[in-house]
Amino acid sequence: MxxxxxxxxxxxxxxxxxxxxxxxxxxxxxxxxxxxxxxxxxxxxxxxxxxxxxxxxxxxxxxxxxxxxxxxxxxxxxxxxxxxxxWKSRRKFNMNYIKNRPETSSGKGLKKRSIAIKYYKYLIPTVYREFFGLLGYFRYVNALLIGLFRPIYRQVMNSDMRIVAHKSSxxxxxxxxxxxxxxxxxxxxxxxxxxxxxxxxxxxxxxxxxxxxxxxxxxxxxxxxxxxxxxxxxxxxxxx
Ligand SMILES: Cc1cc2nc3c(=O)[nH]c(=O)nc-3n(C[C@H](O)[C@H](O)[C@H](O)COP(=O)(O)O)c2cc1C
The missing domain is CATH 3.40.109.10 (NADH Oxidase)
Structure with missing residues (x-):
C-alpha cells in the first residue's frame, strides 16, 4: 500500500x-x-x-x-x-445525525453527543454567522483581547472563513x-x-x-x- x-x-x-x-x-x-x-x-x-x-x-x-x-x-x-x-444546513445535517446516532443514546455516548451538539449549536454559528461583515470584525477584536491571556482561535473574520472553506475544497x-x-x-x-x-x-x-x-x-x-x-x-x- x-x-x-x-x-x-x-x-x-x-x-x-x-x-x-x-x-x-x-x-x-x-x-x-x-x-x-x-x-x-x-x-x-x-x-x-x-x-x-x-x-x-x-x-x-x-x-x-x-x-x-x-x-x-x-x-x-x-x-x-x-x-x-x-453552513447552516450542513450544521443541521451534522446535528441531526449526532442526535439520531444509536450508539450515543446511553452512558459515555450521551456525554459525547452533548459536546458534539454544543459544538454545532453554539461554536459553529459563532464563527460563521455574518451581519454585513461586521460580526467578523467584532470577533477579531474579541480574539485579540482574549488572546492576550490565553490561546484562542483567531481566524474569525469573514475572509478567514472563506479560506477555511476553500482549504477543505x-x-x-x-x-x-x-x-x-x-x-x-x-x-x-x-x-x-x-x-x-x-x-x-x-x-x-x-x-x-x-x-x-x-x-x-x-x-x-x-x-x-x-x-x-x-x-x-x-x-x-x-x-x-
Ligand atoms: C490551484 C492551482 C491552480 C492551477 N492553475 C492552472 C492553470 O490555470 N493552468 C494550468 O495549465 N495549470 C494550472 N495549475 C497546475 C500547476 O501549474 C502545476 O500543478 C505545477 O506547475 C506543478 O506541476 P505538477 O502538477 O505537474 O506537479 C494549477 C495548479 C493549482 C494547484
Missing part, C-alpha cells in the same frame, strides 16, 4: 494536452465520491462538485478557461465549488486527482478562468465560489510539459 501510494503521488502530473480518448463518466463520478471523502473543516462539507460532460457545456467552460490547452483538449471537467453559505480536489491517477487517467487543476462566466454557465448560486476547475482525460505523448520541478526539499522542510 505504501509503495502504491508513492507511485500514485509520483505519477500524477498536470497534463496540458489530452488524447481524444473518452473516459467512462462513472469512473470520474467514482473519483468525485473519493473527493467527497476528503477531510474537511468541522465536517460541514461546504462544497459541491459539478461534473461537466455535455459537449455544449464543455465548449463553454473551455472558453471561460481562455481555451488554455488543458481545457481545450479535456474529455470532461470537474468544477469544485465552495459553498460557505451552506482543495483537499477534495487533491483526493479527486489522486483517485483519477490511480485509475490511469490524467488531470489538470486550473485557476485560470473567468469565475463569473463559469458561474453563469453552470447556473450556480451567486454566493458560491469556484475553488478549482479540474480538466480530465488521458494524456497525449506531449501532454506533460517537462519534468516535475520542485525547490530543494531542505528549503521547505524544517525539523524542530
Amino acid at each position: 505504501k509503495d502504491e501510494f508513492d507511485k500514485i503521488v509520483r505519477t500524477r502530473r498536470s497534463v496540458r494536452k489530452y488524447k481524444k480518448t473518452d473516459i467512462p463518466h462513472d469512473d470520474v463520478k467514482n473519483s468525485i465520491i473519493h473527493a467527497s471523502l476528503a477531510p474537511n473543516s468541522s465536517n460541514l462539507q461546504l462544497w459541491e462538485f459539478y461534473h461537466v460532460t455535455s459537449g455544449n457545456l464543455m465548449k463553454k467552460i473551455s472558453r471561460a478557461c481562455f481555451d488554455q490547452p488543458a481545457a481545450r483538449t479535456a474529455n470532461q471537467f470537474v468544477v469544485i465549488v465552495t459553498r460557505k453559505d451552506l 482543495a483537499l477534495a480536489a487533491q483526493n479527486f486527482m489522486l483517485s483519477m491517477t490511480s485509475k490511469g487517467y490524467d488531470t489538470c487543476p486550473m485557476e485560470g478562468f473567468d469565475s463569473l462566466r463559469v458561474k453563469k454557465i453552470l447556473s450556480l448560486a451567486s454566493s458560491s465560489e469556484i475553488n478549482m476547475i479540474i480538466s480530465c482525460g488521458v494524456k497525449d505523448e506531449q501532454g506533460v510539459y517537462g519534468e516535475q520541478i520542485r525547490v530543494p526539499f531542505d528549503e521547505v522542510y524544517f525539523k524542530k
Whole structure:
C-alpha cells in the first residue's frame, strides 16, 4: 500500500494536452465520491462538485478557461465549488445525525453527543454567522483581547472563513486527482478562468465560489510539459 501510494503521488502530473480518448463518466463520478471523502473543516462539507460532460457545456467552460490547452483538449471537467453559505444546513445535517446516532443514546455516548451538539449549536454559528461583515470584525477584536491571556482561535473574520472553506475544497480536489491517477487517467487543476462566466454557465448560486476547475482525460505523448520541478526539499522542510 505504501509503495502504491508513492507511485500514485509520483505519477500524477498536470497534463496540458489530452488524447481524444473518452473516459467512462462513472469512473470520474467514482473519483468525485473519493473527493467527497476528503477531510474537511468541522465536517460541514461546504462544497459541491459539478461534473461537466455535455459537449455544449464543455465548449463553454473551455472558453471561460481562455481555451488554455488543458481545457481545450479535456474529455470532461470537474468544477469544485465552495459553498460557505451552506453552513447552516450542513450544521443541521451534522446535528441531526449526532442526535439520531444509536450508539450515543446511553452512558459515555450521551456525554459525547452533548459536546458534539454544543459544538454545532453554539461554536459553529459563532464563527460563521455574518451581519454585513461586521460580526467578523467584532470577533477579531474579541480574539485579540482574549488572546492576550490565553490561546484562542483567531481566524474569525469573514475572509478567514472563506479560506477555511476553500482549504477543505482543495483537499477534495487533491483526493479527486489522486483517485483519477490511480485509475490511469490524467488531470489538470486550473485557476485560470473567468469565475463569473463559469458561474453563469453552470447556473450556480451567486454566493458560491469556484475553488478549482479540474480538466480530465488521458494524456497525449506531449501532454506533460517537462519534468516535475520542485525547490530543494531542505528549503521547505524544517525539523524542530
Ligand atoms: C490551484 C492551482 C491552480 C492551477 N492553475 C492552472 C492553470 O490555470 N493552468 C494550468 O495549465 N495549470 C494550472 N495549475 C497546475 C500547476 O501549474 C502545476 O500543478 C505545477 O506547475 C506543478 O506541476 P505538477 O502538477 O505537474 O506537479 C494549477 C495548479 C493549482 C494547484
